Amino acid sequence: MKIMLLASVLVVAPQSAGAQSMNAEQFYERATALQKKGVMALFSSDVKLLTNEGKAAGEAARRQRLAAVAAGHKPRYCPPADVHGMDSNEYLKRLSTIPAGERARIDLGEATNRILAAKYPCSG
Numbered sequence: 001m002k003i004m005l006l007a008s009v010l011v012v013a014p015q016s017a018g019a020q021s022m023n024a025e026q027f028y029e030r031a032t033a034l035q036k037k038g039v040m041a042l043f044s045s046d047v048k049l050l051t052n053e054g055k056a057a058g059e060a061a062r063r064q065r066l067a068a069v070a071a072g073h074k075p076r077y078c079p080p081a082d083v084h085g086m087d088s089n090e091y092l093k094r095l096s097t098i099p100a101g102e103r104a105r106i107d108l109g110e111a112t113n114r115i116l117a118a119k120y121p122c123s124g
Contacts (some may be wrong), residue, residue: 004089009100014039018031021053022053022101022108023071023104023105023106023107024095024098024103024104024107024108024110024111025100025103025104025122026097026104027050027054027095027108027111028092028096028100028103029044030049030050031050031088031092031095032092034046034047034050035088035092047060053108054091054108056108056109057107057108057109057111058112060109060112061077061078061109061112061113061116064093064113064122074122075115076113076116076122077113077116077117077120077121077122078121078122078123079116079119079120080120085118086108086115088105092117094115094118095111095115097107097118098111098114098115
């Protein structure tokens with residue numbers, strides 16, 4: 001069953017989000033545990049927390065990309081103009097490819113940058 005756990009993680013959306021409070025491994029552990037709850041996940045207070053963390057990570061990655069472009073540098077990722085997000089299943093699957101020890105050392109913003117760089121590499 002597809003839970004829209006991170007449905008509002010619009011990694012290229014221009015919305016503002018607050019600072020992140022957990023590393024990528026903590027986020028991954030909580031999100032996968034929440035996914036396992038299925039429909040019951042909707043009643044968990046973690047949904048809002050994880051959604052906010054995801055928004056903050058997506059916004060941080062977006063700001064870094066736009067700052068690099070504005071400064072004349074190559075951004076870490078280059079999404080097509082029509083891309084407006086990533087569903088929770090894909091995001092968590094891609095997050096799972098970062099080794100747990102590494103996820104524990106990076107914040108979710110850095111993990112999001114890595115995920116987006118792998119999905120939307122910049123050409124040339």
